[in-house]
Amino acid sequence: xxxGSALPARLIQLGFVAAFLALWFVIGRTGAISPLFLxxxxxxxxxxxxxxxxxxxWAAVQVTLTTIVEAYLIALALGITAGxxxxxxxxxxxxxxxxxxxxxxxxxxxxxxxxILLFGIGTASKVAYGAAYGFFPIALNTIAGLAGVENHxxxxxxxxxxxxxxxFRHVLFQAAxxxxxxxxxxxxxxxxxxxxxxxxxxxxxxxGRNIALSAELMEPARMFAWIAVVIVAAILLNGIVSLFENxxxxxxx
Amino acid sequence: MPAIxxxxxxxxxxxxGSPQSVLAIDNLSLDIARGEFLCLLGxxxxxxxxxxxxxxxxxxxxxxxxxxxxxxxxxPLPDRIAFVFQESTLFPWYTVAENFGIGFKYSGIxxxxxxxxxxxxxxxxxxxxxxxxxxSQLSVGMRQRVNLARGIAAGTDILLMDExxxxxxxxxxxxxxxxxxxxxxxTNKTIVFVTHSLAEAVYLSDRIVVMTARPAHIxxxxxxxxxxxxxxxxxxxxxxxxxxxxxxxxxxxxIRQAMxxxxxxxDPP
Amino acid sequence: xxxxxxxxxxxxxxxxPWLRLSGTAKVAWTQRFIVTAFLVIWExxxxxxxxxxxxxxxxxxxxxxxANILSDPDIRAAIALTLFEIVVAYxxxxxxxxxxxxxxxxxxxxxxxLYPIVLLLYAIPQVVLLPLFTLGFGIGPAAKIAFGFSHxxxxxxxxxxxxxxxxxxxxxxxxxxxxxGRADILRDVVFRHMVGSFFTGLRLAMTMTLLGVILxxxxxxxxxxxxxxxxxxxTFDPAPLFALIGTLAAMAIVLNVIVRTAERRLTRWKG
Numbered sequence: 093x094x095x096g097s098a099l100p101a102r103l104i105q106l107g108f109v110a111a112f113l114a115l116w117f118v119i120g121r122t123g124a125i126s127p128l129f130l131x132x133x134x135x136x137x138x139x140x141x142x143x144x145x146x147x148x149x150w151a152a153v154q155v156t157l158t159t160i161v162e163a164y165l166i167a168l169a170l171g172i173t174a175g176x177x178x179x180x181x182x183x184x185x186x187x188x189x190x191x192x193x194x195x196x197x198x199x200x201x202x203x204x205x206x207x208i209l210l211f212g213i214g215t216a217s218k219v220a221y222g223a224a225y226g227f228f229p230i231a232l233n234t235i236a237g238l239a240g241v242e243n244h245x246x247x248x249x250x251x252x253x254x255x256x257x258x259x260f261r262h263v264l265f266q267a268a269x270x271x272x273x274x275x276x277x278x279x280x281x282x283x284x285x286x287x288x289x290x291x292x293x294x295x296x297x298x299x300g301r302n303i304a305l306s307a308e309l310m311e312p313a314r315m316f317a318w319i320a321v322v323i324v325a326a327i328l329l330n331g332i333v334s335l336f337e338n339x340x341x342x343x344x345x
Numbered sequence: 346m347p348a349i350x351x352x353x354x355x356x357x358x359x360x361x362g363s364p365q366s367v368l369a370i371d372n373l374s375l376d377i378a379r380g381e382f383l384c385l386l387g388x389x390x391x392x393x394x395x396x397x398x399x400x401x402x403x404x405x406x407x408x409x410x411x412x413x414x415x416x417x418x419x420x421p422l423p424d425r426i427a428f429v430f431q432e433s434t435l436f437p438w439y440t441v442a443e444n445f446g447i448g449f450k451y452s453g454i455x456x457x458x459x460x461x462x463x464x465x466x467x468x469x470x471x472x473x474x475x476x477x478x479x480x481s482q483l484s485v486g487m488r489q490r491v492n493l494a495r496g497i498a499a500g501t502d503i504l505l506m507d508e509x510x511x512x513x514x515x516x517x518x519x520x521x522x523x524x525x526x527x528x529x530x531x532t533n534k535t536i537v538f539v540t541h542s543l544a545e546a547v548y549l550s551d552r553i554v555v556m557t558a559r560p561a562h563i564x565x566x567x568x569x570x571x572x573x574x575x576x577x578x579x580x581x582x583x584x585x586x587x588x589x590x591x592x593x594x595x596x597x598x599x600i601r602q603a604m605x606x607x608x609x610x611x612d613p614p
Numbered sequence: 615x616x617x618x619x620x621x622x623x624x625x626x627x628x629x630x631p632w633l634r635l636s637g638t639a640k641v642a643w644t645q646r647f648i649v650t651a652f653l654v655i656w657e658x659x660x661x662x663x664x665x666x667x668x669x670x671x672x673x674x675x676x677x678x679x680x681a682n683i684l685s686d687p688d689i690r691a692a693i694a695l696t697l698f699e700i701v702v703a704y705x706x707x708x709x710x711x712x713x714x715x716x717x718x719x720x721x722x723x724x725x726x727x728l729y730p731i732v733l734l735l736y737a738i739p740q741v742v743l744l745p746l747f748t749l750g751f752g753i754g755p756a757a758k759i760a761f762g763f764s765h766x767x768x769x770x771x772x773x774x775x776x777x778x779x780x781x782x783x784x785x786x787x788x789x790x791x792x793x794x795g796r797a798d799i800l801r802d803v804v805f806r807h808m809v810g811s812f813f814t815g816l817r818l819a820m821t822m823t824l825l826g827v828i829l830x831x832x833x834x835x836x837x838x839x840x841x842x843x844x845x846x847x848x849t850f851d852p853a854p855l856f857a858l859i860g861t862l863a864a865m866a867i868v869l870n871v872i873v874r875t876a877e878r879r880l881t882r883w884k885g
Contacts, residue, residue: 101730108731129750186637187644197870198863199824204832205843206859209852210668281739289741293833300742304833307745315745322742330737403791423793434788438806438883447802451793479883499792 131313140317153321156291156299159215163222164283171227171279172272175234185239192235196228201289208294215297218290226283233275237268273340277333284329288322346415348503348535349377349400354409356395369395371560372409379502382529382536384546386592387556388603393539394507396561400537401426401505413503423452429496429506433488435480441467441491442476448495466498467491469528486517493521497528506538510545522548523577530574543596547588548575555595558603565595670853675860678853683861692839696831697865699755703762704823708816710763711770718771719778719808729775736768740826744833753837758830765826769818777811778804813880820873824866 113133119125120132127135143149178188204221211217241264249259291300299322306315354373359366369392377383385393398404400411402421411418413425435444445463454462467473470490480488489509496504510518522545529536540546546553553567569588571579579585635643653672660671670678683689718728744761751757781804789799835844839862846855 100726101733104727104730105734108734183641183644186641187648191645191648197821197867199821199828199866201825201828201832202859202862202866205847205855209847209855285739285741288739289744289829292741292744293829303742304745307749312749319742319746323738326738327734401791403787421791421793423791426791428788428791430784430788432784434784436785436803436806438810440883447789448792451789451798453793481884 128310128312131316135313136316136320139313140320143314143317143321152297152299152302155215155297156287159218159291159298160222160283160287162219163287164226164280166219166223167226167230167279167283168276170223171230171275172234174227175231175238175272178231179235179238182239185235189232189235189239192228193232196232200225200228200286204290204293207290213294213296215295218287218295218298221290222283222287225286226279228279229282230272230275230279233278234268234272237271237275238264240271241267273337277337280333281329284326347376348379348381348414349375349537350412350415351375351377351396351400352410352412354396354399354406354411356392356399356404357407368560370399370406371562373562374409375554375563377535377537379535380533381552382538382550384550384553385537385539385556386541386543386546386553386596387561388558388596388600389541390603390607391556391558391599392561393556397505397507397537397539401428403428423448423499423501425501426503426505427496427499427501429493429504429509431508431511433480433485433492433512435488435492435495437480440477440479441472441483444480444491445495445498448499452499454500462498462500466494469497470494470524486513486521489513490521493525497532497534501534503535503537506536508539508541511541518542518545523575525549526573526575543589543592544580546592547585548580553588553592555592556599558599558606564599567591567595667850668852670851670856674853675856678851679857679861682854683857689842689858692837692842693861693865695755696758696827696839696862699758699831700762700823700827700869703759703827704766704820706759706763707766707819707823708770711767711815711819712774712812714767715771715774715812716778716808719775725775725779732768732771732775736772740765741829744829747830748834753834757834758827758838761830762823762826766819766823769815769822770812773811773815773818774808777808780811781807810881810884813877817870817873817877820869824869828862828866 116130116133119130120127120134174192177184178192179185200221203224204217207217207221207224211220245263245267246259249263254262287298288300291298292304293300295301295304299318303315303318303322306312306318352374354370355368356370357366357368373396385396387393395404399406400413400418402411402418405419413422416422416425435441436447439447442463445466446459449456449459449462463476464473467476470493472487472490472494475483475487475491480491483491489512493509496506510521513521526549538546538549547569550569553569554563555565555567556562557564567588571584632640657671657673660666660669660674664671718724718732740761743764747761747764748757751760785803785807786799789803794802831839832843834840839858842858843855846852846858
């Protein structure tokens with residue numbers, strides 16, 4: 093795919109969003125769909141503008157962001173450490189990697205009630221849940237990256253007399269970096285989505301909780317406002333992460 | 346009448362006169378006789394594969410024409426010309442037998458003949474037990490053998506081969522080269538064979554056309570007047586080395602020129 | 615012992631049985647050992663040190679499985695209903711993804727125009743739409759099927775479109791050289807290649823469908839599996855909760871294995 097096709101794709105996406113909003117507006121005017129389910133776009137807009145001015149909004153956003161960051165940092169630390177430790181021996185890799193990927197084959201979502209049982213309904217359970225979920229792609233990709241470093245690179249380093257740390261820094265880490273980076277990216281979005289999911293299903297605070305609450309209280313405009321906030325945040329995050337990743341990849345080229 | 350007649354073929358990429366315009370082939374003319382094994386030998390990127398594609402009708406030349414058995418080439422002629430490409434082009438989702446069948450279907454060969462032709466072609470390359478295997482179950486060398494057999498099984502008078510052994514290691518190449526020579530001695534096909542390997546060119550061909558670096562034209566034509574079938578002992582003869590040295594002498598400057606041109610373009614070597 | 619005794623050749627002592635195992639057998643036995651050790655440690659710790667209201671030992675979980683879960687017709691019905699929802703959502707997602715994928719991927723124009731929209735939608739964490747789904751579809755199976763469908767359709771769609779695109783140009787060249795026409799190429803090369811990609815997407819589709827249905831089930835705490843997880847979480851005996859989740863996890867594993875086996879069977883040519 094040529095690089096020039098990035099711009100038309102963005103335009104199409106913008107066009108789609110514009111068309112979507114226009115359709116929404118028309119539906120609101122004609123009343124084709126019940127406003128209890130789909131309030132008119134103007135109502136959602138005013139709910140949104142009202143919402144972002146309340147301190148409760150920013151408190152909720154802060155709760156969710158903190159939870160996500162905490163979960164991700166834990167997943168990062170544990171995932172990379174585990175991945176590194178496991179790949180120190182070929183035997184350990186053969187034994188443990190299938191175990192880790194088999195556990196990941198079970199939808200971790202099933203364990204959410206267990207996390208809530210153990211950590212309570214507050215943010216701690218969401219941090220644990222998010223960390224547990226995000227751990228897997230990071231660990232598995234770290235294992236894949238480090239275990240997949242081809243022998244001839246390691247032999248070259250050995251023949252040139254690299255120290256243990258030197259081999260890690262100049263060979264292992266560099267060769268494994270792209271794969272690990274992908275794992276870090278996936279891990280982040282997994283933490284993001286799972287924390288939001290945990291908050292939506294069972295929580296007392298945070299963005300997800302507010303979405304569920306607005307639904308319960310039959311305040312559809314407010315709910316859509318919150319959803320819009322999440323969607324915009326997700327798209328922005330995606331964009332930032334892609335930019336960051338491209339910049340990182342162009343480095344060692 | 347020559348089997349293949351190439352007349353004043355010129356191939357240009359990009360708009361004529363523009364700075365991106367590249368002259369790949371420059372006014373090349375050549376006659377190839379029936380039953381001849383002709384080799385196109387030249388540096389990387391000189392246009393040998395392009396010329397082969399033009400002969401086979403996969404590409405139209407910017408200028409000039411190609412006639413095959415006095416028929417003007419305007420597109421693929423699957424009943425007269427068969428291709429063997431560098432990498433195995435066996436479709437991975439079909440078994441070996443089904444791959445042969447597909448080729449027969451496109452060239453309009455009757456279904457009743459498929460079984461026989463397939464069996465014969467596969468045994469001639471020693472791959473008869475793999476008729477119902479998938480390509481992924483075969484090694485690279487085996488796949489290329491089957492690929493070769495498919496090209497021969499098409500039953501065409503003309504076979505165009507684009508570096509068919511390039512993806513193989515040296516030893517497999519040697520063995521397959523010997524097998525190919527024996528195989529083709531039995532048929533009377535006209536073969537145009539593109540290769541990088543000097544030894545391969547001398548071992549297999551009747552004539553070797555040494556091509557220049559881009560823009561390609563014919564630098565030298567070397568006649569290898571060794572009778573067929575060629576035997577492995579041929580490689581040990583002094584005349585083999587003489588012919589090979591003749592190729593190298595003609596080719597050496599062209600290789601350096603092609604590498605220099607690639608570097609100045611920023612192409613990887 | 616005399617010198618002559620020392621010269622008598624004795625048979626070499628048999629190496630420890632561990633060393634006689636092949637590499638793969640060693641790996642397998644180590645894994646079994648790890649899993650067993652984990653269960654044993656869990657059992658001991660839960661009985662001795664753990665909070666009985668929070669952690670149940672494996673033995674209690676197994677007991678609860680038979681006493682509370684499998685013997686209760688309401689719970690069995692809820693699990694069966696969840697299974698039903700997963701299967702229906704999966705079939706719909708696969709068929710829908712295939713149809714939509716072929717529609718989008720079959721022409722360069724439609725692909726360039728529509729694919730960016732697919733990617734945009736893929737970036738949104740669907741879980742925040744869950745309350746919306748229940749508002750629209752109610753709290754019954756329909757919402758769960760719909761949510762599972764909207765998760766599962768994406769991998770199929772993406773794989774089908776990719777399968778129609780990323781074809782090695784050498785295959786197209788070879789087909790043309792053999793005399794294939796446009797329709798021949800579409801049927802024997804493009805479509806076949808796409809099918810391979812499609813089957814690979816089926817596995818991820820099951821993972822995503824499972825995710826969607828389970829999220830929806832857990833969210834709705836007034837009926838179905840979600841009701842029982844909430845119920846058990848609020849008692850002082852965690853064993854039934856563990857048992858219920860374990861049952862669902864086993865179901866998920868079995869479904870994954872089925873799909874993976876089917877995929878391997880159907881893409882045998884991929885090697």
